[in-house]
Amino acid sequence: MVTTPHDPGSAHLDGNVLAGPLRELFAVDMTSARTECVGCGQRAAVAELETYLGGPGVVARCPGCHAAVLRYVRTPSTAYLDLRGTLTMTVPMPAGGAES
Amino acid sequence: MRWQLARLVDAHPETATARTLTLELDSWPGALPGQHVDLRLTAEDGYSTQRSYSLAEVGDSGRVRLTIQRLADGEVSPFLADELAIGDEIELRGPVGGWFVWDPADTDPVLLVAGGSGVVPLMAMLRARRSSDSKAPFRLVYSVRQQADVYYAEELGEIAATGRDVETVIVYSRVAPPGIARSAQRVMAADLQAPGWEAGNGPRCYVCGSTGFVESVTQALVHLGHDPQRIRTERFGPSGG
Amino acid sequence: MAITRGFRGRRLDADVELPPGQYLTQDFPVLSAGPTPRIDRDSWEFTITTEAGATHSWAWQQLLALPQDKPTVDIHCVTKWSKLGTAWQGVSLDVLLEQVESTADYALVHSHGGYTTNLPVQDLLDGQAWLVHQYDGEDLPPEHGGPVRLLVPHLYLWKSAKWVNGIQLLEQDEPGFWETLGYHEYGDPWREQRYAGD
Numbered sequence: 001m002v003t004t005p006h007d008p009g010s011a012h013l014d015g016n017v018l019a020g021p022l023r024e025l026f027a028v029d030m031t032s033a034r035t036e037c038v039g040c041g042q043r044a045a046v047a048e049l050e051t052y053l054g055g056p057g058v059v060a061r062c063p064g065c066h067a068a069v070l071r072y073v074r075t076p077s078t079a080y081l082d083l084r085g086t087l088t089m090t091v092p093m094p095a096g097g098a099e100s
Numbered sequence: 101m102r103w104q105l106a107r108l109v110d111a112h113p114e115t116a117t118a119r120t121l122t123l124e125l126d127s128w129p130g131a132l133p134g135q136h137v138d139l140r141l142t143a144e145d146g147y148s149t150q151r152s153y154s155l156a157e158v159g160d161s162g163r164v165r166l167t168i169q170r171l172a173d174g175e176v177s178p179f180l181a182d183e184l185a186i187g188d189e190i191e192l193r194g195p196v197g198g199w200f201v202w203d204p205a206d207t208d209p210v211l212l213v214a215g216g217s218g219v220v221p222l223m224a225m226l227r228a229r230r231s232s233d234s235k236a237p238f239r240l241v242y243s244v245r246q247q248a249d250v251y252y253a254e255e256l257g258e259i260a261a262t263g264r265d266v267e268t269v270i271v272y273s274r275v276a277p278p279g280i281a282r283s284a285q286r287v288m289a290a291d292l293q294a295p296g297w298e299a300g301n302g303p304r305c306y307v308c309g310s311t312g313f314v315e316s317v318t319q320a321l322v323h324l325g326h327d328p329q330r331i332r333t334e335r336f337g338p339s340g341g
Numbered sequence: 342m343a344i345t346r347g348f349r350g351r352r353l354d355a356d357v358e359l360p361p362g363q364y365l366t367q368d369f370p371v372l373s374a375g376p377t378p379r380i381d382r383d384s385w386e387f388t389i390t391t392e393a394g395a396t397h398s399w400a401w402q403q404l405l406a407l408p409q410d411k412p413t414v415d416i417h418c419v420t421k422w423s424k425l426g427t428a429w430q431g432v433s434l435d436v437l438l439e440q441v442e443s444t445a446d447y448a449l450v451h452s453h454g455g456y457t458t459n460l461p462v463q464d465l466l467d468g469q470a471w472l473v474h475q476y477d478g479e480d481l482p483p484e485h486g487g488p489v490r491l492l493v494p495h496l497y498l499w500k501s502a503k504w505v506n507g508i509q510l511l512e513q514d515e516p517g518f519w520e521t522l523g524y525h526e527y528g529d530p531w532r533e534q535r536y537a538g539d
Contacts, residue, residue, distance in 0.1 A: 011373045012311060013335040017152050019196035020138035023101045029198030047199035048333070054372040056419050056499055056519050066376055068455075073523040075536040080523040092198075105343060141345040147364075147421070148342055149350060173368075175351045188346050 015049040015060050021072060022046070025079055027098035028091065036087040040065040103140060106192040108184055109163065114251050118217065119181045120156065120167045123192065131158040133224035134201035134306070134334075137166070137194030141176060151176050154221035154308075154334070155195065156252075158228055167251055169217040171338055200306065200334040204232040208304050211297045212240040213287065213317050215309020218336050219251050222308055226259055226266070237265040239297045243287045243313070245274040267294065287313075289320045299325030308334045351422075359423050360530035366422040371484045374518070378453045378504055382488045387472065388507040389437060392445040399437070404489070407432045410471055414494035416501070417530040429492055431473030434465040445510035449517060450491055453504040458517035459526065460493065460500055462510065469495055472505065497528040497535070 015031055022030040031047040042064035049060035049069060057073035062085070069085035083089070110122035135155055142148040157165040170181035184190065202210065202225040212222040219242050229238055244250050250270060260268040271291050276284040282291075297303045305326055307317045314333045321331055351364065359365060388398045399407075411430050417423045449459045464470065470493045474481050481487030486503025493500045499519050520526050525534040533539060 011371070011377065013337055014311075014314075014333065016136070016197055016200050016334045019136065019198070020101075020150075020152060020193055023193075023196045029196070031197055031199045045199055047197075050376075052374050054370070054420075055374045056372075056524055057374075057522055059374040061375060068375070071522055073519075075523050078523060078536075082522050103342075140342065141348045141350075142342045143349050144344055146342075147350050147362075179348055183347055184345075185347075189343065190345050191343055 011054070012050040012052050012061070015046040015051050015070075017051055017053065018046060018049075018058065018060065018070075018072070021058070021074060021079075024074075025081065028093060030091065033089050033091040035062075035069050035089050037062040037065060037067060037069050038085050038087045039067040041087075046070070101193055101196070103191045103193045105189045106139075106164075108186055108188050108190070111184070111186065114167050115249055117181070117249075118167055118169045118251060120165055121180065121184070122163055122165050123190070124163050125159075125192065126162075128159055128162045128164065129195070130160050131155055131164070131195035132198075132201040132203065133158050133228040134221045135195040135197045135224075136221070137164065137192050138196065139176075139180075140191040140193070141179065142191070149176060154336075155224050156220045156227075158195075158224055160231075167217070167220050174338065200308070200332050202228065202304070202306065204228050204234045206304070207234075207236050209237040209297055209301050210239070211292070211303040211305045212238065212242075213292065213305065213307045213309075213321075214240065214242045215287070215313035215317070216244060216249065216336075217251070218307075218309030218313065218334070220308075221334065222306060223252055223256075225306065226256075226268075229266070230259065230263065235265065237296055237303075238263075239267040239269070239294055239303075241269050241271060241287065241291055243271045243273055243309070246272060247275075247277045265296075287317055287320070289324055292317070292320055292324060299327075302327070302330065305331040306333075307331060308336060310337055311335045357425065360417050361533045362535075363417055363421055363423040363530065366424055369424060369427075369485065370418070370420075370422060372418065372420060373484075374456065375454050377483050379483055380453060380488055380504060385488050386506065387437075387489065389441050390507065390509045391441060391443040392510050392512050393443075395442070397437075397441050401488070404432055404472065404474065407436050410468075412471060412473075412492070412494075414492070416494050416498050419497040419499055419524065419528070419530075419535050423530075427494075428477055429471065429473040430475035431471040431489075431492065433468060434470040434472065435468065437472070438462075438466065441510070443510045445512050447511040447514040449509040449511055449515050450500075450502045450505060451507040451509065452502045453506055456502060456504070456518050458500050458502050459515055459520055460496065461514075461527075464493060464496065465508075469493065495529070497525075497530050499524065500528055 052059045060070040071082040073080040106123035140150040153166045168180040382401045473492045490503045491505045
């Protein structure tokens with residue numbers, strides 16, 4: 001009774017656009033990190049998540065089951081990162097460790 | 101990573117609806133082709149908004165280049181495409197992104213597929229190849245609606261004419277110019293096949309354009325046997341209201 | 342933050358008073374946090390669940406058979422646009438809640454796709470909230486929340502849940518999708534309650 005096809009209006013972009021916001025929080029690039037979806041177990045790079053930017057915050061969804069795996073809001077004083085849809089995150093590290 | 105001020109030192113029209121900006125930075129660590137920067141614009145009353153733009157040139161000299169496509173109903177792109185003047189300063193953060201990048205030390209063949217303004221980060225890869233001593237075979241398939249929409253037309257012609265193992269192909273989706281046999285249509289599987297860049301050659305594929313474009317090209321590449329693990333994608337588009 | 346010379350954003354000069362920090366827009370921006378569901382009217386259903394666990398449901402034809410209101414209201418999105426004089430048609434929440442036995446103080450609104458938002462029950466009553474199914478004389482299109490969305494225009498628009506399918510009445514407040522992520526639990530635009538703590 002409810003279908004959720006890909007929006008013909010292409011309402012989403014992808015997680016590449018999260019590089020700047022996440023680099024504000026983390027010492028390394030997080031768009032190459034692989035997430036594991038709580039709902040369906042699919043692994044995807046953050047860069048590959050279906051990312052909706054228009055609303056009050058950013059919602060990045062699993063390309064397999066469309067569940068929210070990462071949500072992010074930046075207010076003037078606080079960054080909120082919600083990863084309840086993510087089971088694990090695997091982060092490639094640059095040789096020699098994180099940049100300063 | 102901090103915001104810093106970038107100064108507009110050069111601007112020229114790329115097409116009737118796009119402008120290439122050269123921005124100068126006091127501190128720029130260099131970048132990998134495919135990376136992008138975030139720009140932050142702030143109005144006098146404190147209203148502020150930010151956007152992400154791919155580098156068209158990675159800027160080893162402390163100068164970076166962006167090409168801004170004016171979106172008809174855009175909030176930021178008309179300002180950047182029409183109003184920002186030489187000498188004006190704008191806040192910039194970057195380079196950022198580590199997924200949709202090409203490493204000039206990598207020797208594998210590379211297949212680039214661009215839709216419209218999605219050519220920008222792929223151009224950064226072509227330029228980086230040229231300015232390094234890379235011999236990686238490169239092929240660009242660049243889809244535009246019509247001839248007038250082609251970015252970097254002269255330079256692309258030059259790269260194709262002078263580079264060894266570099267091919268650039270422009271395909272037209274709406275109006276093909278006279279003398280082009282291929283009828284105007286979107287990128288098809290046949291456009292993505294060429295000796296040297298077949299699935300069996302194991303190229304790295306970079307696909308950039310609108311969400312619809314990226315999804316249809318990716319599907320076609322997978323269908324042709326390309327390893328999904330070697331296809332990297334970046335979706336361009338308006339970021340919403 | 343450094344001022345960008347000449348940058349004004351999308352704002353028009355408004356000759357009416359708007360909530361602080363808002364700008365006027367003529368179009369109707371579509372903001373989405375997920376794919377737009379296509380919901381068949383014939384299988385649409387809306388359910389109110391009370392704090393005691395009792396449920397009351399309405400199907401599409403039952404909603405249409407209830408008394409219809411035609412509110413014309415100003416709407417204010419927390420992303421800073423406001424739109425004036427928007428015309429809707431739907432059923433007042435007073436009509437629906439009248440049929441429900443509850444003393445709960447809080448409501449958690451649910452939508453297709455898992456979206457939620459919370460607000461006091463008091464803000465759903467006294468002609469302040471509607472389930473709307475028409476906008477500007479036409480069926481409410483999916484991108485604006487059709488077939489049916491909640492309309493609570495005196496709060497920021499994220500409270501006016503699109504694709505609404507239920508309201509849970511609760512004795513204790515439970516934060517929704519954006520309220521768990523830094524947005525204000527109440528969201529009064531005139532007091533600029535954008536973020537938690539505002």
